[in-house]
Amino acid sequence: MDAAVSRKRSRLALDDDATADDDALKRSRTQGELEELDVIRPEDAWTVDVAAMLASRTLPAPPGSSLRPHNNAHRLRNGSIFVLCVQGNVQLHYDLLWQAPTCPPAVRRPLTAPSSVLPQLYAVSPSLQALVLCRDPSAHIPSAAATYSLPLVQAVGPGYNHFVRLGLLHPLGGGEHPLDALVVIDGRAKRRLVLPFGWGAGKHADTSAGHIVQTHLVKLLTSCVEMLARE
Known part of the structure; x- marks a missing residue:
């Protein structure tokens, strides 16, 4: 040779x-x-001003969007669990609320595909509230994959910044942009879970190899809501 x-x-x-x-x-x-990543113990969790968040400017859908508004406000009560989609430039975590984790073409899907995430959460906790926290609802870019729009809460306004209060202000975002995440707030207004997307443990969630990351994050989100519903 x-x-x-x-x-x-x-x-x-x-x-x-x-x-x-x-x-x-x-x-x-x-x-x-x-x-x-794990659920935060109540004694270690930050308290979130949920009332201030609910009082912030909110739109049912992005202006000009064809998405149908969806909310669960008629079931809101004291002790409701909140799932916040803190959204800057990433769409994946919003889309995951409406569908199962995506599977790469090379991976064979199971015969029975997992169901959408948000209906599962409602089944566990019927009064659960799902909201999008964004810098400016009137300029928010909606998902191209979803059918429905969750309420869009303005996170940055005169005298307040909900991204700061959640510990999710992007260090390079000029004080107005967030680190994308799904956040679970329990019935006592405690921040019990933060699931990162596009950074930290979720930095590979939107890549071709992201199925295992998506599946793990969705499983943790579901198990957290199940645990909080029992507390």
């Missing part, structure tokens, strides 16, 4: 091994970061 060809094949084999090692390391790191 030609020595040059042999050396070339050896280098290719080494490159393949290095790529496989890098992929395994990335998966290991991502899995480790996901495992660190």
